Amino acid sequence: xxxxxxxxxxPAGHAGRGASLLVAALASAxxxxxxxxxxxxxxxxxxxxxxxIGAVKSALTMVAVLFITIAVYVSSIVTTNTVATIIxxxxxxxxxxxxxxxxxxxxxxxxxxxxxxxGAVGAVLGAVAGTLLMAGGLQIAVATGVIPDLRYSLxxxxxxxxxxxxxxxxxxxxxxxxxxxxxxxxxxxxGAAQELSLEEAIRRPARNVIxxxxxxxxxxxxxxxxxxxxxxxxxxxxxxVGGLLSFSGLVLGSHLIMPPILRLVGRGLGTNTPxxxxxxxxxxxxxxxxxxTIGLVIxxxxxxxxxxxxxxxxxxxxxxxxxxxxxxxxxxxxGISLAVISVLVGFSALIAAVGMVNNLALSVLQRSREIGxxxxxxxxxxQVRAMIMAESLQMSVAAVGLGxxxxxxxxxxxxxxxxxxVAGGGLVAPAVPWxxxxxxxxxxxxxxxxxxxxxxxxxxxxxxxxxxxAA
Amino acid sequence: METTPATPGLAARxxxxxxxxxxxxxxxxxxxxxxxxxxxxxxxxxxGPSGSGKSTLMHIMAGLDTASSGQAWLGDTEISGxxxxxxxVLRRRRVGFIFQAxxxxxxxxIRGNILLPFALDGRRPSSTxxxxxxxxxxSLGLVDRLTHxxxxxxxxxxxxxxxxxxxxxxxxxxxxDEPTGNLDSRSGREVLALLKAASTGYGQSIAMxxxxxxxxxxxxxxxxxxxxxxxxxxxxxSAEEISRIMLGMEQRA
Ligand SMILES: Nc1ncnc2c1ncn2[C@@H]1O[C@H](COP(=O)(O)OP(=O)(O)OP(=O)(O)O)[C@@H](O)[C@H]1O
Ligand SMILES: [Mg+2]
Numbered sequence: 239x240x241x242x243x244x245x246x247x248x249p250a251g252h253a254g255r256g257a258s259l260l261v262a263a264l265a266s267a268x269x270x271x272x273x274x275x276x277x278x279x280x281x282x283x284x285x286x287x288x289x290x291i292g293a294v295k296s297a298l299t300m301v302a303v304l305f306i307t308i309a310v311y312v313s314s315i316v317t318t319n320t321v322a323t324i325i326x327x328x329x330x331x332x333x334x335x336x337x338x339x340x341x342x343x344x345x346x347x348x349x350x351x352x353x354x355x356x357g358a359v360g361a362v363l364g365a366v367a368g369t370l371l372m373a374g375g376l377q378i379a380v381a382t383g384v385i386p387d388l389r390y391s392l393x394x395x396x397x398x399x400x401x402x403x404x405x406x407x408x409x410x411x412x413x414x415x416x417x418x419x420x421x422x423x424x425x426x427x428x429g430a431a432q433e434l435s436l437e438e439a440i441r442r443p444a445r446n447v448i449x450x451x452x453x454x455x456x457x458x459x460x461x462x463x464x465x466x467x468x469x470x471x472x473x474x475x476x477x478x479v480g481g482l483l484s485f486s487g488l489v490l491g492s493h494l495i496m497p498p499i500l501r502l503v504g505r506g507l508g509t510n511t512p513x514x515x516x517x518x519x520x521x522x523x524x525x526x527x528x529x530x531t532i533g534l535v536i537x538x539x540x541x542x543x544x545x546x547x548x549x550x551x552x553x554x555x556x557x558x559x560x561x562x563x564x565x566x567x568x569x570x571x572x573g574i575s576l577a578v579i580s581v582l583v584g585f586s587a588l589i590a591a592v593g594m595v596n597n598l599a600l601s602v603l604q605r606s607r608e609i610g611x612x613x614x615x616x617x618x619x620x621q622v623r624a625m626i627m628a629e630s631l632q633m634s635v636a637a638v639g640l641g642x643x644x645x646x647x648x649x650x651x652x653x654x655x656x657x658x659x660v661a662g663g664g665l666v667a668p669a670v671p672w673x674x675x676x677x678x679x680x681x682x683x684x685x686x687x688x689x690x691x692x693x694x695x696x697x698x699x700x701x702x703x704x705x706x707x708a709a
Numbered sequence: 710m711e712t713t714p715a716t717p718g719l720a721a722r723x724x725x726x727x728x729x730x731x732x733x734x735x736x737x738x739x740x741x742x743x744x745x746x747x748x749x750x751x752x753x754x755x756x757g758p759s760g761s762g763k764s765t766l767m768h769i770m771a772g773l774d775t776a777s778s779g780q781a782w783l784g785d786t787e788i789s790g791x792x793x794x795x796x797x798v799l800r801r802r803r804v805g806f807i808f809q810a811x812x813x814x815x816x817x818x819i820r821g822n823i824l825l826p827f828a829l830d831g832r833r834p835s836s837t838x839x840x841x842x843x844x845x846x847x848s849l850g851l852v853d854r855l856t857h858x859x860x861x862x863x864x865x866x867x868x869x870x871x872x873x874x875x876x877x878x879x880x881x882x883x884x885x886d887e888p889t890g891n892l893d894s895r896s897g898r899e900v901l902a903l904l905k906a907a908s909t910g911y912g913q914s915i916a917m918x919x920x921x922x923x924x925x926x927x928x929x930x931x932x933x934x935x936x937x938x939x940x941x942x943x944x945x946x947s948a949e950e951i952s953r954i955m956l957g958m959e960q961r962a
Binding site: 511608611613 | 768773774793794797798800801802806808811812813814815816817821825826828829830831858
């Protein structure tokens, strides 16, 4: 094996590399900037008290690390899914390589190696871009007098941490995403039949069982947290466990949960042929459509969760507190915290959106023969565009809808389990900040339309003759 | 040729058709001044060696591709001047297609694939059309396959679905490009017999591109292309005769 030329193994394509690079760069830039902001804030807060910097900084760093973890988690999911989508689309090529004697493990190793390279380049680029952005921002902030002119240090050893985490997680994500390579049999190159989607052939009962168990256990813990929260703020610990368990279950079982939701949304979009074909496509590829959407579900869930928790907390306090000035103070504090948290989590949602857009683009690219056939049979360019738009809308609406629902549930459970006893017991209905809902819906629309611009142009320009000729 | 009862009208024709690919220096002439008429109600085979321009001719006649010069008509409609939108509607309503492979939309089941031309046109089949489709499904032996997906069918079964789809709207002309190219000889013969039956049974006009002399022997008429030109025009012939003509063409080349 060792003597074989490595050029034989090219399972990952150019199409997804750009997106993976962008995701790695975004995550790394986010991590670096967040740590730098933390350091600047610590310097500002502690002022001249040099001894105090350490304590403030370590507290802020803890918070920063939490949000970096979320961003890295989301970007890992996005990268894993991008790699898996590319591999699913290249089943035939991989099978051909296997047929002529390349081993599956070699093929997979090549994918992971590429992941490592993409992760390293992306992380470094992101770190440099982030630092430049931060340096510029700092100059402006000092010049305009927003913050005092102190001795800020932007470059510190800690910055290596996010960069390293992004490199390792991209590498790991490529490795995980490429496990399907192992299931490609050389026979798949021989079959003259339509491409059988690789994922459909795989049933994973163990994974399904684990997902269901996690969700049930998580919901029980959440309920326990809410009940215990009536008498003690330690209810939140139960709630936290419940949230982590159930959410992990949801992510693991997304291929069971997303398809029915997508179907529901698809029905709502109408019954004309482009919509029907779009719906059929996401139905027949449950793995792919849930992969494309789960990152966005996570992002929206987190944003909504914090917002609903804050608003519900505010409402509980309003019921419990008599003094209007205390109420106003609480309200202001909640407002500021939520704004900061939304921006921090919003960044993860952005990374997830990159993943979804890329997934749609890849899916169109991989279906050019099918689109060519439809064009030959009399599908107009406009109908092709409508089909892709319907698919994009379906995914965005499903992801944001589920995210909102989950976020409201989690946010309410968090507020109840943490503050239920403080507010004097009793359950309040979840308070939903409607501005957030409107913003999410607007964002969904922009995302859904924006995601289709490039793929739709490419799809419409597919010539039926060339698409059908390409073997 | 136009109006005598013995010669039926033309389902499609091309005059002085030329198609070149590439720039002036690297130009490939795929079709060189071709004039052909496809007779209504007949099963016509288009034969010729690889690269002789068969697929190119079919694509232009079907409104999938445009010619460099010359005219193409489908029935009484000149299609050489039509834009993409008009050609799209024309393909949808007036012609049927059977390709060598990848004929079916993988995400739709068999019934969905057969009904696709109606769906693309945004309508449901009328009750007469439904009756016709049921009859097609029955005669093509697809009754208990309707809810399957394409990849669950053999290559021959997939081609039969493509035939059902192509015949479902009773188009003016069905184009088939190597419809048996991917099939073993038995399934290939079945497919050819079905096409032949559609032509003799109810006068479906069919134009079929093929390499295979046996496939061409099912046709009422055989047109031979070589180097982008029409070189022979034969009435129904046996596979042996067709082979001889092909062999002669290859030796001359
Ligand atoms: N898109 C294209 N660009 C350049 N040349 C082309 C293109 N399509 C076809 N040709 C050339 O035009 C000629 C005719 O091609 P065509 O596909 O019509 O042949 P064919 O008779 O169908 O061959 P086969 O039996 O192998 O399918 C060939 O020389 C081919 O190389
Ligand atoms: Mg051809």
